[in-house]
Each structure stands twice: as structure tokens, then as C-alpha cells.
Amino acid sequence: MNVLAQAGAPRARAPHPTRREMAANAWRTFRTAARLGFQIEANWTDPLPFLVYAVIKPVFAALILVVMLEIISGGQADPAFRAFIVIGSALWSIVVGGIAGFAQSVLEDRERYRMLKYLYVSPNDLVTILLGRGIWRLAIGAFGGIVTLSLGVVVLGLPFALERIDWALLFMAMAMGIVSIIALGMMLAAVSMQTRQDAWQYPEAVAGAIFLLVGAVFPLVVLPSAVQAVGLLTPLTWWLEGVRKALFPDIVTAIGGAGSLYSGLTGRAAPSSAEILLVLLLTTGLVTLAAVLMYRWSEHRAKAGGLFDLTTGS
Numbered sequence: 671m672n673v674l675a676q677a678g679a680p681r682a683r684a685p686h687p688t689r690r691e692m693a694a695n696a697w698r699t700f701r702t703a704a705r706l707g708f709q710i711e712a713n714w715t716d717p718l719p720f721l722v723y724a725v726i727k728p729v730f731a732a733l734i735l736v737v738m739l740e741i742i743s744g745g746q747a748d749p750a751f752r753a754f755i756v757i758g759s760a761l762w763s764i765v766v767g768g769i770a771g772f773a774q775s776v777l778e779d780r781e782r783y784r785m786l787k788y789l790y791v792s793p794n795d796l797v798t799i800l801l802g803r804g805i806w807r808l809a810i811g812a813f814g815g816i817v818t819l820s821l822g823v824v825v826l827g828l829p830f831a832l833e834r835i836d837w838a839l840l841f842m843a844m845a846m847g848i849v850s851i852i853a854l855g856m857m858l859a860a861v862s863m864q865t866r867q868d869a870w871q872y873p874e875a876v877a878g879a880i881f882l883l884v885g886a887v888f889p890l891v892v893l894p895s896a897v898q899a900v901g902l903l904t905p906l907t908w909w910l911e912g913v914r915k916a917l918f919p920d921i922v923t924a925i926g927g928a929g930s931l932y933s934g935l936t937g938r939a940a941p942s943s944a945e946i947l948l949v950l951l952l953t954t955g956l957v958t959l960a961a962v963l964m965y966r967w968s969e970h971r972a973k974a975g976g977l978f979d980l981t982t983g984s
Contacts, residue, residue: 699794703802707775711806728763728814729821732756735887736826749829754922756822757914758886760815765880765906767811768851770873771804772859777870779803780981787979796969800859801852808851829918836916839943843912843950850905850954853961854880860961860968863977884910885924890931898931905953912946 687695735755780786790796823830858876865872882893883900884907890898901907907925914921926932926940933939941949972978 695793696795696798699798700802703799704805707771707803707806710778710803711810724810725814725817728760728811728818731763732759732818732822735759736822748922749827750918750920751922752826753822753828753830753918754914754924755887756819756826756828757917757921758910758924760818760822761910761913762877762881762886763814763818764808764811764848765851766874766877767807767809767814768804768848769855769858769877769880771807772800772852772855773862773873774807774870775800775803776859776862777865780978784981790973790978797856797965800856804852804855804859808848808855829920834919836919836943839912839947840916842947843909843916846947846950846954847906847909847913850909850950850957853954853958854906856961856965857957860965863968863972880904880906883907886910889922889924889927891927891929895931902932903953905950905957908941908946908950908953911941912943912950915943915946 732755736752739752739755776786779789789799822828858873862872881887883897884904885901890901890907893901902925911923911925914924923940926938928939932941
């Protein structure tokens with residue numbers, strides 16, 4: 671009788687995990703996804719040869735731009751503008767890695783490995799998995815950027831002085847810039863969930879389009895006013911300006927200057943450090959909010975439409 675009573679009694683519910691347990695699970699998921707992401711990015715090879723391969727592209731991209739500048743200027747290029755190009759090219763490798771990493775993770779797990787649907791129904795949060803998978807592309811881009819900047823100082827003789835660095839501006843600008851890159855990457859990952867065809871080139875295409883808007887290798891003043899306005903609303907524009915100003919105080923501004931939309935609206939030649947951080951904070955906050963809303967909407971739509979187990983390409 672007691673056995674029957676016990677068999678018919680409702681089972682006790684498992685206690686809800688505490689915040690500490692949830693944080694530990696999230697960290698374990700992120701760490702495992704990051705390790706897997708690195709192995710996939712490195713094609714299961716040794717880390718050192720892969721890192722050497724990873725820095726070739728950003729280094730030679732910067733050198734090509736510098737050579738073009740020297741040829742066009744007849745060897746009389748302003749050292750400040752040379753530094754402008756090298757820093758922009760170095761930082762852009764972080765942007766490409768960050769934006770592409772999250773979208774490529776969605777495409778690879780859905781189209782190539784056929785695992786996205788299983789990851790989604792697992793107890794782990796898909797956002798945490800995507801962050802772990804994509805963080806390595808961001809880190810590899812950062813490593814390539816550091817090497818590019820170092821070669822610019824050593825080989826090209828950029829006017830770099832350690833004692834002149836504005837460390838507060840550098841750290842705050844880099845922190846907000848990384849957040850904005852991750853937010854843009856998650857927005858592109860959300861778009862990738864909705865694609866019904868091969869979309870492997872979307873990340874590079876989006877990064878290339880943004881490249882023209884944010885003053886990466888040329889000031890915004892060369893663009894039409896309407897395009898300058900779009901660039902001024904993009905957090906990457908202010909991130910690049912802040913990092914350049916922090917590392918090289920006398921560098922050419924990408925935002926202001928004679929004839930620029932910024933100078934026409936404000937009457938100032940270039941933004942101050944405080945203004946850069948304030949606008950960067952506001953634009954990063956808006957992009958992050960848009961990324962959260964867009965990702966949640968895309969996730970819900972993909973679940974309702976069966977897009978997680980959709981295989982559209984090779």
C-alpha cells in the first residue's frame with residue numbers, strides 16, 4: 671500500500687538553480703564553445719603556425735595602403751596621415767573578425783555541421799554558445815591588429831611615444847568599441863538565421879560597407895554630407911577616432927576638418943576626448959539595444975518557421 675501510494679504521489683520538482691550555479695554553467699558553456707571555436711578556426715592545427723597565418727592578411731593590407739599612399743604622394747606623405755592609415759587598418763582587422771565570427775558560427779553550425787538545431791534545444795543558451803564560438807575570431811583580429819601596429823612603429827617609423835598615450839581614453843574607447851563590435855556581430859548573426867540561401871559572403875560584405883562609412887583609412891570629409899551623417903551615427907567611427915587620439919595625439923582627425931559635416935554643425939575642427947567618449951557611449955548603447963531586440967525577434971521567428979534545422983547551401 672505504501673509502495674502504491676508512493677508510486678502515485680507526484681514527483682518533487684527539482685529546485686531552481688541559483689544565480690551562482692547559472693553563472694557557473696554559463697561560464698562552462700562559454701569556455702567549451704570558445705575552445706571548440708579556436709579548434710575550428712585553426713583547422714585543428716598547432717596554434718603558432720595558425721597565428722602566423724592569421725596576421726599575414728592584416729599586415730599586408732596595411733602595407734599595401736601605405737605603399738599606395740607613398741606612391742601617390744611621391745614619398746612626401748605626412749607621417750601623421752601614415753599613422754592614420756596604419757591604425758585604421760590594424761583596428762579594422764578586429765572589426766572584420768568580430769562581425770564575421772558570430773554570423774559564420776550560425777552558418778557553419780546550420781549549413782556545414784548540421785548542429786544548430788541541437789545546440790538550440792540543448793540546456794545551454796545559444797547566445798552564450800555564439801559568443802564563445804565568435805570570440806576567437808575577435809581575438810585573432812586583435813592579435814593581427816597589434817602586430818600590424820607594432821610593425822608600423824618599428825618598420826614604418828610611426829611617431830609613437832609611450833608617455834604620450836592617453837590611457838584612460840584608450841581603455842574606455844576600446845571597451846565600448848569591443849561591445850559595439852559584438853553587438854553588430856550579433857545583429858548579423860540574427861540576419862543569418864533568416865537567410866534561406868548560402869550567405870557565406872554576407873559578413874565580409876557588411877564589413878566592407880561599414881569600412882567606407884567610419885573613416886577607417888580616409889577622413890569622412892571626402893564623402894557626401896548624407897553619408898557623413900550615417901558615419902557619425904555609427905559607434906565604430908567614434909571608436910576609431912578615440913583610439914587614434916589616445917595613441918597619437920597629433921594624428922589627423924577622421925571626423926572633423928575643413929568642409930566636414932561635423933565642423934559645419936559644431937564649429938569645431940575636431941571632437942574632444944570627452945565628446946568622443948560621450949557619443950561613443952550613446953551610439954554603443956543604441957546599437958546594443960537594437961542587437962538584443964533584433965536577435966530575440968530573429969530567434970523567435972527562426973523557431974516558429976523551422977529555420978534552425980533548415981539546410982539551404984553546401
